[in-house]
Amino acid sequence: MTTSSFQRGVVGGVKTYAGLTGALLAMCVLFGFASDHFFTLSTLGTLSNDIPTLVVMAVGMTFVLIIGGIDLSVGSVMALAASILSMAVVRWGWPVWTASLLGVACAALCGAATGAISVGWRIPSFIVSLGVLEIARGMAYQVTNSRTEYIGSAVEAISAPIIFGLSPAILAALAIVIAGQLVLTRTVIGRQWIAIGTNEEAVRLSGIAPRPRKVLVYAMMGLLSGVGALFQVSRLEAADPNGGVGMELQVIAAVVIGGTSLMGGRGSVVSTFIGVLIISVLEAGLAQVGVSEPMKRIVTGLVIVAAVVLDTYRRRGERA
Template structure:
């Protein structure tokens, strides 16, 4: 193992230990502040709430690693949910084809963002803002700006089957495992990291980064569609206003997990721990009676601290 590989491995291990330590410290703190925190009911609630955020955070990890960002994912989720619910309720489609259609609509949104951003070399920040508005408007059009109630036809995906865990949670966990394997054990994953680290060097090595970058944005859209399926299953309805601000939660979880906003570094497993930290923080603050404005302030402070720590770590790495 080279010195660089050893440093990378050690850095990753330190990151894991730090994140797990922070998560355990939060759990200990909230268990002291609230006698109801460390209960099976809290565990069930968290496991049922996080699948949507988990799968979308996996996709956002890949997007940030290549040096991009996608602010449209909340609206894309709402569009996918609206398409899915409308296909089932108004068109009489079955669950499977309706789910496929919703996921395809979300994947198309991601592909459009990637194609325009990469093809015209426009920052994905700007392009995804435009797609955010387009997807939200289309969600309103599809549902006539009304919540579409589906009922129990979709609730099996989010209904606990064993130990309070649902198929949605297990699928989200498998997504994390698959995402980590793709990122660390495949040529595609190494290409994504290389693009985020030094895109020009990838070009000089004879590798065209454009198809890979478009693929990542399309994958982000696909996972937003899967997240929409989980959300619709949990709520048994699709709200065209759903997912507002969700992109901020997704990015926050990924950044807290240690993925760099500058690209080139990230871990899907760390992102999963970041999701747990965000979810435990929100659940704990709610249980101890913190007001909604104060919850947002505290969450924002945690995000800023994670970004500052990332900048500090990058500066130290360059100095070394």
């Protein structure tokens, strides 16, 4: 990478952070004027309890999109991990942490299977993950007998506020964001993932095997879906086999709004976190001002389309 291209990358990253932060602050000011209850501890507590699952799964999806892939199975994999966790606790009498490890491991296995099939047979990850979506959802129904499993207070501590209204779940999610950004920007494997998304053939010709590195990304996506399941179960104190329906769309939306390219090769975990905040603040603010659910979906969809259009113009500007 030349000095000029490096400088353009740094400047572009700063502009992205500034633009996203400005949009987030503008939304907060707008909803603050529109609703008397937006700037309250209750709203802050609601947001901090709702976003940990979305945050950790969006971190994983950032890496998947960076290597030029996509994973549509994350919502179903999350439901499967939650169902296995609940079964281990309720039916087998396992301790919560042991059951959690089992659920996370199963989710990681689902992710690894998606990656191995997609990479090994050169099948588009869109198709493979769509199949895994159905398999994982069916297994979740099978494990729970299509019923919600109530675990009770055994897992509530993970989402219980401990300091300034923040729970261990949101603190863990923030730690994962920091770790993800460091891996992406400060490690060899992170730079290799970016290179794979930019030009996989060039990476292969340089003597680096892309396939195992891509499978690792999908396994990590599954693992973080399992962590998200733990956060969701702790908040609801139950595992719902219907949980996470449509979650993959929220996750992808947050990542795209954060500036990660759908074409691969460019992304930032910190920007993804800001994208999660934008999605969450938008939904909370629209709900507080009385916008109907159909209109909320329309507005959110327009924001996603706008983010993709801006990404297209940004890529054209970089080529110029």
